[in-house]
Amino acid sequence: xxxxxxxxxxxxxxxxxxxxxxxxxxxxxxxxxxxxxxxxxxxxxxxxxxxxxxxxxxxxxxxxxxxxxxxxxxxxxxxxxxxxxxxxxxxxxxxxxxxxxxxxxxxxxxxxxxxxxxxxxxxxxxxxxxxxxxxxxxxxxxxxxxxxxxxxxxxxxxxxxxxxxxxxxxxxxxxxxxxxxxxxxxxxxxxxxxxxxxxxxxxxxxxxxxxxxxxxxxxxxxxxxxxxxxxxxxxxxxxxxxxxxxxxxxxxxxxxxxxxxxxxxxxxxxxxxxxxxxxxxxxxxxxxxxxxxxxxxxxxxxxxxxxxxxxxxxxxxxxxxxxxxxxxxxxxxxxxxxxxxxxxxxxxxxxxxxxxxxxxxxxxxxxxxxxxxxxxxxxxxxxxxxxxxxxxxxxxxxxxxxxxxxxxxxxxxxxxxxxxxxxxxxxxxxxxxxxxxxxxxxxxxxxxxxxxxx
Amino acid sequence: xxxxxxxxxxxxxxxxxxxxxxxxxxxxxxxxxxxxxxxxxxxxxxxxxxxxxxxxxxxxxxxxxxxxxxxxxxxxxxxxxxxxxxxxxxxxxxxxxxxxxxxxxxxxxxxxxxxxxxxxxxxxxxxxxxxxxxxxxxxxxxxxxxxxxxxxxxxxxxxxxxxxxxxxxxxxxxxxxxxxxxxxxxxxxxxxxxxxxxxxxxxxxxxxxxxxxxxxxxxxxxxxxxxxxxxxxxxxxxxxxxxxxxxxxxxxxxxxxxxxxxxxxxxxxxxxxxxxxxxxxxxxxxxxxxxxxxxxxxxxxxxxxxxxxxxxxxxxxxxxxxxxxxxxxxxxxxxxxxxxxxxxxxxxxxxxxxxxxxxxxxxxxxxxxxxxxxxxxxxxxxxxxxxxxxxxxxxxxxxxxxxxxxxxxxxxxxxxxxxxxxxxxxxxxxxxxxxxxxxxxxxxxxxxxxxxxx
Numbered sequence: 001x002x003x004x005x006x007x008x009x010x011x012x013x014x015x016x017x018x019x020x021x022x023x024x025x026x027x028x029x030x031x032x033x034x035x036x037x038x039x040x041x042x043x044x045x046x047x048x049x050x051x052x053x054x055x056x057x058x059x060x061x062x063x064x065x066x067x068x069x070x071x072x073x074x075x076x077x078x079x080x081x082x083x084x085x086x087x088x089x090x091x092x093x094x095x096x097x098x099x100x101x102x103x104x105x106x107x108x109x110x111x112x113x114x115x116x117x118x119x120x121x122x123x124x125x126x127x128x129x130x131x132x133x134x135x136x137x138x139x140x141x142x143x144x145x146x147x148x149x150x151x152x153x154x155x156x157x158x159x160x161x162x163x164x165x166x167x168x169x170x171x172x173x174x175x176x177x178x179x180x181x182x183x184x185x186x187x188x189x190x191x192x193x194x195x196x197x198x199x200x201x202x203x204x205x206x207x208x209x210x211x212x213x214x215x216x217x218x219x220x221x222x223x224x225x226x227x228x229x230x231x232x233x234x235x236x237x238x239x240x241x242x243x244x245x246x247x248x249x250x251x252x253x254x255x256x257x258x259x260x261x262x263x264x265x266x267x268x269x270x271x272x273x274x275x276x277x278x279x280x281x282x283x284x285x286x287x288x289x290x291x292x293x294x295x296x297x298x299x300x301x302x303x304x305x306x307x308x309x310x311x312x313x314x315x316x317x318x319x320x321x322x323x324x325x326x327x328x329x330x331x332x333x334x335x336x337x338x339x340x341x342x343x344x345x346x347x348x349x350x351x352x353x354x355x356x357x358x359x360x361x362x363x364x365x366x367x368x369x370x371x372x373x374x375x376x377x378x379x380x381x382x383x384x385x386x387x388x389x390x391x392x393x394x395x396x397x398x399x400x401x402x403x404x405x406x407x408x409x410x411x412x413x414x415x416x417x418x419x420x421x422x423x424x425x426x427x428x429x430x431x432x433x434x435x436x437x438x439x440x441x442x443x444x445x446x447x448x449x450x451x452x453x454x
Numbered sequence: 455x456x457x458x459x460x461x462x463x464x465x466x467x468x469x470x471x472x473x474x475x476x477x478x479x480x481x482x483x484x485x486x487x488x489x490x491x492x493x494x495x496x497x498x499x500x501x502x503x504x505x506x507x508x509x510x511x512x513x514x515x516x517x518x519x520x521x522x523x524x525x526x527x528x529x530x531x532x533x534x535x536x537x538x539x540x541x542x543x544x545x546x547x548x549x550x551x552x553x554x555x556x557x558x559x560x561x562x563x564x565x566x567x568x569x570x571x572x573x574x575x576x577x578x579x580x581x582x583x584x585x586x587x588x589x590x591x592x593x594x595x596x597x598x599x600x601x602x603x604x605x606x607x608x609x610x611x612x613x614x615x616x617x618x619x620x621x622x623x624x625x626x627x628x629x630x631x632x633x634x635x636x637x638x639x640x641x642x643x644x645x646x647x648x649x650x651x652x653x654x655x656x657x658x659x660x661x662x663x664x665x666x667x668x669x670x671x672x673x674x675x676x677x678x679x680x681x682x683x684x685x686x687x688x689x690x691x692x693x694x695x696x697x698x699x700x701x702x703x704x705x706x707x708x709x710x711x712x713x714x715x716x717x718x719x720x721x722x723x724x725x726x727x728x729x730x731x732x733x734x735x736x737x738x739x740x741x742x743x744x745x746x747x748x749x750x751x752x753x754x755x756x757x758x759x760x761x762x763x764x765x766x767x768x769x770x771x772x773x774x775x776x777x778x779x780x781x782x783x784x785x786x787x788x789x790x791x792x793x794x795x796x797x798x799x800x801x802x803x804x805x806x807x808x809x810x811x812x813x814x815x816x817x818x819x820x821x822x823x824x825x826x827x828x829x830x831x832x833x834x835x836x837x838x839x840x841x842x843x844x845x846x847x848x849x850x851x852x853x854x855x856x857x858x859x860x861x862x863x864x865x866x867x868x869x870x871x872x873x874x875x876x877x878x879x880x881x882x883x884x885x886x887x888x889x890x891x892x893x894x895x896x897x898x899x900x901x902x903x904x905x906x907x908x
Contacts, residue, residue, distance in 0.1 A: 034841055035872040036814040037705040037821050045703050063703065065668065065869065083668050111868045146669070153624040160614065170607040172694045172880070174899045175629070175677045176642070176653075178906040188630075189645045190653065193683065193903050199630075199644065206899060209908070214519065214537050215600070222676060223629045229647065237646075240626045249499050249517070251491040360490040367491050387488050407908055414565045415519065418489040426626070445628045445660060449647050452632040454663070454861055 023100040045115075048082040055120040062087070063115050067142070071106035078105060080116065084146045084280060089116055147277035148442055151270060152430045154277075156221060158269040159242050159424075162262045168217040168244070173206035175199055175223060179404065188227045188237075199225035202423060207245035208384060209411050211419045217246045224423075229449050233438045234376065234428060238447040242429075244381075245421035252357070252367050252383035255420035259381065260296040260343055260371065263424075267292050267341070270433060278434065287435025290340050290373075297342040299333070301365070304344055307332050318348040318364060330375020340432075345369045354398040355391060355408075357383035357420075367420070373432035381422020388412045477554040499569075502536040509574040516541070517569050521596070525560035532559060534570065538600045538734060543570055601731035602896055605724060606884045608731075610675060612723040613696050613878075616716045622671040622698070627660035629653055629677060633858060640681045642691075653679035656877060661699035662838060663865050665873045671700045678877075683903050687892045688830065688882060692901040696883075698835075699875035706811070706821050706837035709874035713835065714750035714797055714825065717878075721746050721795070724887060732888065741889025744794050744827075751796040753787070755819070758798055761786050772802040772818060784829020794886075799823045808852040809845060809862075811837035811874075821874070827886035835876020842866045 046060040064080030064087070071077075074093040079086050091097050091105040108114060160170065176190060176197050188199040203220050210218045224241040244262070248254040267290060270278070278289075305315060311332060313325055321329065333342055349358050349366040359365035368382030385391045388409050395405060402409070430442035440446040445454060500514040518534030518541070525531075528547040533540050545551050545559040562568060614624065630644060630651050642653040657674050664672045678695040698716070702708040721744060724732070732743075759769060765786060767779055775783065787796055803812050803820040813819035822836030839845045842863050849856060849863070856863070884896035894900040899908060 034844070035704060036811055037707065037837055037872075038814045040705040040707065043704070063871070081668070083670060109869075113869045113871055145667075149625065149669075150623055152626070156624050157614065157618055160611065164611055169604055170610050171603065171898060172606070172677075174692055174901055176679070176692050176901055176906065191643045192906065193681070195906075197906055205908075210898075213600075214535070215603075216537060223626075225630070227647070238628055238630050250489060250497070251494045253491065253494065357490055360492045383491055390488070411908075415563075415567045417517070417567055418491075444625060444664075447628055447630055452630065452646065452649075452651055454659075454865075 023098045048080065048085040048087045051087050051120055053122055056122045058120050059117065060120060061115060061117050062089075063113065066108050066110050066112050066114060068110065069106055069108060071102065074099070074102060076102045076105040078108070078114075078116075080114065081142060084142060084150075084276075086142055089118055147280040148430065148434065148436075149444060151274050151277045151281075151434065152426065152442060154270055154274050155266055155426060155429055155433075156242075158266040159221070159262065160219075161269075162265040163217075163219045163244070166217070166258065166262070168219045168246075169210075169215050171206070171210050171215070171218045171220050173200070173203035173220055173222065175225070179407075186227045188225050201226055203241065203243050204245075204421075204423070205408055205411075207243055207421060208416075208419065211245050211247050212411055212414065212416045214417075219244045221426075231448060231450065233440075234431075236427065236439055236443060236447055237449060239428075239439075239443070240426035242424040242426055243421065244423075245419060247417040247419045249418075252418070252420040255383075256298075256343065256345070256369055256381070257295070259379065259422055260298075263341065263371065263379075263429075264292060264294060264296060266429075267433070281434050281436075285434070285436055290433050290435070291334075291338060292341040293337065293339045297333070297337050297339050298345050299342060300346045301344060301348065302346070304329055307336075318350045320348070320351040326372065326377060327375040330372060333372075334375075340374050341372065343369050343371050352382060354394045354400060355382075355384050356394075357385050358394075369422075371422075373429065374435065376428065376432055378428045378432060379422045379424045381420065383418065383420040386412055386416040386418055477552045502534065502539040502541045505541050505574055507576055510576045512574050513571065514574060515569060515571050516543075517567065520562050520564050520566050520568060522564065523560055523562060525556065528553070528556060530556045530559040532562070532568075532570075534568070535596060538596060538604075538730075540596055543572055601734040602884065602888065602890075603898060605728050605731045605735075605888065606880065606896060608724055608728050609720055609880060609883055609887075610696075612720040613675070613716065614673075615723075616719040617671075617673045617698070620671065620712065620716070622673045622700075623664075623669050625660070625664055625669070625672045625674050627654070627657035627674055627676065629679070633861075642679050642681045655680055657695065657697050658699075658875075658877070659862055659865075661697055661875060662870075662873065665699050665701050666865055666868065666870045668871075673698045675880075685902060685904065687894075688885075690881065690893055690897060690901055691903060693882075693893075693897070694880035696878040696880055697875070698877075699873060701871040701873045703872075706872075706874040709837075710752075710797065710799070710823050710835065711749070713833065713876055714752075717795065717825065717833075717883075718746060718748060718750060720883075721887070735888050735890075739888070739890055744887050744889070745788075745792060746795040747791065747793045751787070751791050751793050752799050753796060754800045755798060755802065756800070758783055761790075772804045774802070774805040780826065780831060781829040784826055787826075788829075794828050795826065797823050797825050806836060808848045808854060809836075809838050810848075811839050812848075823876075825876075827883065828889065830882065830886055832882045832886060833876045833878045835874060837872065837874040840866055840870040840872055 043061055045063050048062060048064060062080060064082045067079040067081040067086050069076060069078045076091040078089045080089055091102050093099055093102055176192065177200050178197060187201055190197045190199060202224055203222065207218055220243050222241060223238055225238055227237060228235060244259055246255045246258060305317065308315060308325060308329055311328060334340060346359060346365045347368045349364055352366050352368045357367040359367055366382065370377050371379040385394060391409050391412065392402065395402060427439045427442040431439050436442060497515055499517050502516060502518060516534060518536045521533040521535035521540055523530060523532045530545040532543045534543055545556050547553050547556055630646065631654050632651060641655055644651045644653060656678055657676065661672055674697050676695060677692055679692055681691060682689060698713055700709045700712060759771065762769060762779060762783055765782065788794060800813060800819045801822045803810065803818055806820050806822050811821040813821055820836065824831050825833040839848060845863050845866065846856065849859060881893045881896040885893050890896060
């Protein structure tokens with residue numbers, strides 16, 4: 001019934017057909033010439049996902065990869081794949097196909113790309129393993145990786161869509177910089193003509209400069225580089241940062257709430273628009289659906305400490321959270337509030353960078369926050385000090401060489417509005433939303449101390 | 455009438471007010487304490503752009519920068535700026551303001567950020583230089599740079615919006631790579647733990663790998679690095695690339711037309727949504743509006759050669775276009791077809807990279823194209839060779855060491871669909887759409903051989 005043309009030379013040639021004289025279908029199959037854009041035929045290629053019962057009895061052309069092929073007497077079943085969809089194509093000896101043609105089909109290498117013409121037929125018995133159960137060229141799901149990266153593309157899209165709607169401006173910040181952005185540690189060095197330069201560890205300075213230049217609300221998406229020699233499930237040496245910075249009127253909670261709402265809009269958008277992809281991933285990596293509250297739950301650091309202590313953890317008031325304690329806290333919060341997403345506010349001043357605004361009511365606390373998904377940190381943010389004098393004091397307190405951060409401090413001398421922001425790791429958000437367990441599953445070409453190819 | 459509070463310490467303190475005893479308005483002005491998010495007052499700050507006659511006689515709070523201040527007898531005029539908008543605020547001795555308060559206002563440093571409460575008053579005589587001519591706190595345009603970068607944010611947004619609507623998937627490609635992407639020249643070297651790595655000169659290999667992995671249509675936006683020691687108006691060592699790659703059915707024109715249409719959608723979107731910004735830039739840098747046709751004009755290279763020769767240029771059939779000839783061609787095309795945007799198709803094979811698909815009808819031509827805005831190249835693209843054997847032949851012809859491109863060639867061995875694509879320089883598109891003359895005007899923090907800060 002279908003006539004098949006392999007669109008490329010397969011690696012091994014199919015066995016020679018000995019009795020070509022008897023092949024009444026020899027015009028109906030064979031190896032295509034390479035497509036070099038010689039012609040523009042008016043042939044329409046139909047998508048595999050569009051092969052439904054509405055197309056029954058139509059003659060269609062489909063281009064797909066050979067996913068599996070199985071010969072059975074006078075029949076050959078090819079499963080043709082297109083992205084996450086696939087369809088079964090039957091080549092059977094009859095009016096349109098010869099014995100030789102079935103043999104040819106059975107010999108096509110897996111993963112070859114083929115063009116197939118065929119009739120869509122309604123099937124009498126539903127095919128239980130497929131979504132489109134009613135047509136002979138039926139569609140089923142396969143490729144998990146495709147689903148992960150389509151969802152990741154969705155996160156970027158929803159992030160931007162939400163922020164553009166909120167009036168943010170997208171900015172582009174340089175990655176090659178003349179001095180290490182956050183002190184000298186963990187920075188990659190680049191040979192820059194006759195000098196050295198560095199790869200930016202964060203766009204923070206540039207985001208803040210845009211706020212000082214009165215852009216009010218900015219975001220950027222781009223690579224972030226960390227020369228950390230750590231080989232964990234959640235660290236990469238290059239990852240994609242979704243960064244936000246925003247001026248506020250009176251309280252940094254204005255910004256914190258805007259960021260949390262942006263994440264909520266992303267979660268909602270994913271659950272609305274990417275259900276197919278989520279289910280596809282869940283089939284291979286089962287996971288509870290991601291839960292969140294509106295408005296987002298906000299806990300203060302001292303409340304979290306109390307919960308942890310009640311669970312038997314010993315911690316000082318100004319200690320930072322260890323990774324195991326973060327995870328434990330995530331479980332406790334889930335039990336008590338039934339949410340996988342929450343804000344932890346008012347971190348101890350001692351564990352945050354020097355540019356973090358101290359809490360005016362409690363000198364040991366700061367106006368800073370982390371956000372968590374399934375017990376792992378996905379965002380770190382704070383109100384930044386916008387006053388050069390206080391910034392200088394805090395830098396000295398941290399033992400930082402003022403010469404090295406002069407440009408940073410100077411950028412606030414012409415008057416800067418109060419502002420806050422934060423940075424999100426894209427791969428972590430993808431991993432934790434889907435309940436995956438390694439950030440390498442959500443980076444197409446992961447980079448770590450031991451991995452630099454492809 | 456208005457009471458003014460400078461929200462930050464100004465660099466120099468205003469002159470001491472000698473006779474504070476007589477100051478009946480002393481509660482109405484002064485230096486604010488630093489905003490450390492201590493309180494969340496329910497005071498609403500009004501945007502400068504929203505100060506229209508509809509708000510006449512309302513009492514409003516506005517936060518802005520002091521753009522200019524001019525004292526005149528018992529009055530002081532402050533112009534308060536907010537992004538691209540500004541408004542005039544009058545401080546005059548009367549019921550609400552004392553002589554001292556007017557003096558204080560007159561002494562506020564330019565660029566200080568102030569909070570002002572005031573009444574919006576309709577003015578009797580229109581203020582000709584302003585757009586909102588009817589209110590005393592009137593709004594006028596200022597900052598050109600803001601407009602350029604808001605428009606650039608718009609280009610990114612329109613690029614993505616158009617491609618997502620066309621079914622493209624956004625991908626993230628690594629910037630640190632183990633081998634130079636396009637041969638060894640012009641590549642930055644990075645110290646990577648104990649080894650060397652390189653900064654990606656293009657995401658092309660990764661885009662193509664995604665096509666081989668059946669993503670069908672992908673795009674990415676990210677930094678691109680070129681260690682070119684050239685100091686021209688249109689070269690940067692780091693710029694933002696908007697990249698597209700797409701599988702096609704029969705002819706690379708399917709892709710070329712999709713890319714051209716994406717650019718047309720961007721131009722239309724800019725002219726519809728960013729008219730304010732365009733006019734603001736034009737005021738300082740006058741320029742003809744950007745013209746384009748639908749569908750986009752496509753010329754073949756040989757046609758362009760004929761036009762240039764008719765204009766007196768001497769060029770061989772397989773010579774590449776020099777920059778002056780590109781510009782001349784742009785003028786000739788504008789005269790003849792009245793468009794600032796066109797496609798030049800079918801470049802000589804000899805001047806294109808080894809992976810460019812040869813034209814099957816003419817061995818000296820290739821299935822490749824550039825796109826031009828106002829006579830300057832903004833995109834270079836082609837059908838790529840998807841057959842490992844032909845790719846090997848072409849690499850050998852170019853004298854390329856096969857060992858160095860083994861991974862690239864191997865990625866086509868499992869079967870690759872025919873595909874084409876291209877890369878766009880964001881800063882160039884912004885520059886040429888607005889008719890600016892230096893790419894440094896459209897990069898917030900430009901990088902060239904001599905410039906690495908801020």
